[in-house]
Amino acid sequence: VNKRRPYHHGDLRQALLTASVDLIRELGRSEFTLREVARRAGVSHAAPYRHFRDKSDLLAAVAEEGFERLTASIRIAADRGRQPFERLQNAGVAYVDFALKQPEHFSVMFSVDLRQDHASARVAAERCFAELVTLVAACRDERPGNGETTLTSARIAWSQVHGVAELALRGQLPFSSKKELRRFAILATETIGRGLGLNDRAPRS
Amino acid sequence: VNKRRPYHHGDLRQALLTASVDLIRELGRSEFTLREVARRAGVSHAAPYRHFRDKSDLLAAVAEEGFERLTASIRIAADRGRQPFERLQNAGVAYVDFALKQPEHFSVMFSVDLRQDHASARVAAERCFAELVTLVAACRDERPGNGETTLTSARIAWSQVHGVAELALRGQLPFSSKKELRRFAILATETIGRGLGLNDRAPRS
DNA sequence: TGTACATCAGTGAACGCGCGTTCACTGATGTAC
DNA sequence: TGTACATCAGTGAACGCGCGTTCACTGATGTAC
Numbered sequence: 001v002n003k004r005r006p007y008h009h010g011d012l013r014q015a016l017l018t019a020s021v022d023l024i025r026e027l028g029r030s031e032f033t034l035r036e037v038a039r040r041a042g043v044s045h046a047a048p049y050r051h052f053r054d055k056s057d058l059l060a061a062v063a064e065e066g067f068e069r070l071t072a073s074i075r076i077a078a079d080r081g082r083q084p085f086e087r088l089q090n091a092g093v094a095y096v097d098f099a100l101k102q103p104e105h106f107s108v109m110f111s112v113d114l115r116q117d118h119a120s121a122r123v124a125a126e127r128c129f130a131e132l133v134t135l136v137a138a139c140r141d142e143r144p145g146n147g148e149t150t151l152t153s154a155r156i157a158w159s160q161v162h163g164v165a166e167l168a169l170r171g172q173l174p175f176s177s178k179k180e181l182r183r184f185a186i187l188a189t190e191t192i193g194r195g196l197g198l199n200d201r202a203p204r205s
Numbered sequence: 206v207n208k209r210r211p212y213h214h215g216d217l218r219q220a221l222l223t224a225s226v227d228l229i230r231e232l233g234r235s236e237f238t239l240r241e242v243a244r245r246a247g248v249s250h251a252a253p254y255r256h257f258r259d260k261s262d263l264l265a266a267v268a269e270e271g272f273e274r275l276t277a278s279i280r281i282a283a284d285r286g287r288q289p290f291e292r293l294q295n296a297g298v299a300y301v302d303f304a305l306k307q308p309e310h311f312s313v314m315f316s317v318d319l320r321q322d323h324a325s326a327r328v329a330a331e332r333c334f335a336e337l338v339t340l341v342a343a344c345r346d347e348r349p350g351n352g353e354t355t356l357t358s359a360r361i362a363w364s365q366v367h368g369v370a371e372l373a374l375r376g377q378l379p380f381s382s383k384k385e386l387r388r389f390a391i392l393a394t395e396t397i398g399r400g401l402g403l404n405d406r407a408p409r410s
Numbered sequence: 411t412g413t414a415c416a417t418c419a420g421t422g423a424a425c426g427c428g429c430g431t432t433c434a435c436t437g438a439t440g441t442a443c
Numbered sequence: 444t445g446t447a448c449a450t451c452a453g454t455g456a457a458c459g460c461g462c463g464t465t466c467a468c469t470g471a472t473g474t475a476c
Contacts, residue, residue, distance in 0.1 A: 008452060012452080030234075046432080051452090110371070159372055159393055166368065167360075184360070194400040196396055213471060239462080241462095254465090255420070
């Protein structure tokens, strides 16, 4: 603990977010307490109330930050691909990657009830999904697809990668290394792309 | 509260499980407390310790019960189908149905860390997955599949329905009625079946 | 059928604890003149 | 450049609370003889 820290912290808000993520990583969502977060940020337990209305407001901010990072990860991954489906698939794999690399963010993103009160977190989530829709739409510009609307196709694809991410996080998929899991994610996205008629590569049959 | 209840409860263990599920439904996982469960079962707060080692032991029992019910639901749904893929698809839709009808069980099933200590819950989870594998295997007996092993295909299919269930539970899928969601689940399972080459119906393309 | 006794399944008081939140406060910072 | 003052971002004590768990106990039940 740095004793020379001045009375005013500088960027306590961000420090609290970072500390929250660390805390959740170490102890899990259910052990998350405001007082411990404050302790870790080297600040009195009342200080967070300068920056967040209450505990759930802080968690909503963590979720919002998480969605922003996820959106960025997806975008970067997609941009590494050339063909539309390759771009979509990269995004899907990035989604799973994100869940495993930042499980603490991921679990908060989908556990806080964003629909009430915390509008900015909800907006961040919607922006993230919009990214996925764009990638699906690009695939369908090239191929006719299989009859589902773009939106429906996107939701099905999202469900697929979300399921892989969730099960992997809960240890329900028997992969010991991230590499193995990544390979599985590639298989799963390929499969769903084939099912949706979005995959521009030849089916393997 | 029935005041004529005798000193010995009769089946306090089951009553505690039921009360736990009710409590989680009403207040959510994070508000779950042993004392409130005991209160609802009409019993002193120390009584549960006659039946469960501690709080997490009770939750593990809830999870175990949940997996048993899910297995039963899947089996019954599958048996309503004739063709192998129809049976698999029914099971997948039943999985999503279960998550929405018993969200309290579902959330506990995948939140308790089953891998340590609570072996019987883990076994129940494995039995449930085995059911799915059997259904996938039956599809592959009739068709060659697309090159993935049965186990891998089953995991991909499981991820799909699990993702649908999770997103629906979190309110991330914009379906207002169970009927709409059910239709979506049917689409999603059809899609993944097509992708896996398990679907014995003609592709819609 | 009766009785002694072990065992089982509850009770209720007590423990120590940390939590979220509020409050009056104070030190630091920024700004108007 | 200096000063008065408003505002901001912290502090630390205090609040009321319910939690999980333990403990010595007691009432009910089952069984051996």
